[in-house]
Amino acid sequence: MQRQLLKQPSILTQLILVCGLGLLLGIVATKIPVELLLIGISGVIYIVVAWFWPEIAVLGILLFTSTIFDIYAYPSIPIGIGRLIVSDILLFILIGILFLRLIHRSSSYFVHTPLDLPLLTFYVTAILSTAFAIFNSRVTFNGSLEEVRVVNFYLIFFIITHLIRNEKQLHRLLKGIIFLAFFTALAMIAQYILGPGVPILPGRVEILNTAGTISYGVTRILPPGQSLVMLGFVCLAVQMLFDKKLSRFMVYLIELGVVGLAVLLTFNRSFWGAIATALLLVILFVSLRDKVKYAQIALWIVLIGFFILIPFLTVKRGKVAELVNGITARMETLFNPNTAQEGSVQFRFIENEYAIPQILSHPFIGLGLGANYRPWDFRLDGRRSDLANYIHNGHLWIMLKTGLIGYLFFMCFLLMFIKRAIQNWRQVPDPFLKGIVLSFAVTLVGVLVATFANPVIRATYWAPVIGVMVGSSEVILRMNHNQSLDSQTLGELNLK
16 A cells, blocks of 8 residues: 555656646636735745755744845735734744644644743733733734734744754754854845945945944944844854864854854944853853863964955955954944943933833733833934834843733743753763754853843844744753663663
8 A cells, every 4th residue: 555655656647737737826826916826836835845844944934034034025915903924924834733743643742841831921921911902002913913923933942842853853954054144144245345335135234333433434234134143153163162073174164254254244232242252151161171272263263364354454455444443443332431321322221211110010911012112202213103112122121011920931931941051061962962052052141141232032033043042952952861861771771
């Protein structure tokens, strides 16, 4: 019976199927717009990929949300009470596949982790607070969708922990993340060469402005892929430390150089601080031998960077000198006490003055996702009227929208992950996976620090990345634990 099922259909049968499918598509194309037809065909392909290779489907979500694409630039699908965008559909397909497999395979397919309850409680709190906000007319359903979408992306954690079942899938997913980071970095460098007059990337592509000083000729680039670029930089730095193969050293060095340049081109001080925090933690956690290797790698990077820059500074001094001066000026503000007087920093103080009374007035489940927490203020909004729900402090954002209950469980979710990763990364035998667990943990520490000044955790291009980071690390730790148990059981049997 199995051989009959696996037997390839005849050429005539295949020809009839192809012609029939072509005829069906032709008829459908006359009845519905071509755009919707293409979306439908792409959706079918994605479902097949998601069913057999869920890790590729997850990379598809990251491709649309966290690289060089604007998720709001593509056609959306009306559902009566709102509109679904591409990333929503991709996520819901994976969640649907997860539920189908749980139903089909019952409890045997369910994977429990210590992080499940905190994340689920945070998610339920966020949705309940939003439902109350809609009921009390603090926000409309459509007005809540953008921030609901952010919270939905954190559910990728469950997709990873349930659908990624072996090391082959893990390696494919994690190497795909590094590839996407490298790909995004190349696009950012290309954007810098073209300048702000020829925007090829979504997000902020603008002339650098530091403390009121405009650096003409220096382009600041902040695409959605800024999240993967930051994560990729830390991952590559750690992999250089743990990978013992000399042949991989130069590859990692080139990748690190490209991604590192892209990190600089963001001119994002909170990102730079987050990366510095992450790399300092790596130095703290690794062995003395690895500390020495870390110092050697840093020296190599400085020397190679120096020898690369010198010819450019002498031959084409203008353009490169402007970039170096822009980076230097931006970095100096990190150590300058007068930075607190900058307008962009003062905006944050004003926002906090509005936010704290609202948190005290709605301490338990907050105002709801999408709800405004302050009135229009010319100092913050200028001529815009759509910023009253935005705040730079991501920690206060969670408190405002989901209350102290939501904030408590969200922080439990992230801090428990960091604790588990730091305690267990050394026990992972695979050097690549060991480096991933450590780099994800220290990057998340840096993200939590940066979130005080930059609302990283409420960004649609960061939430799926964080979900993948935490989920994939939990899968690595679970596999390592299971392998340890198997080895222990085998040893006991041999003793008997």
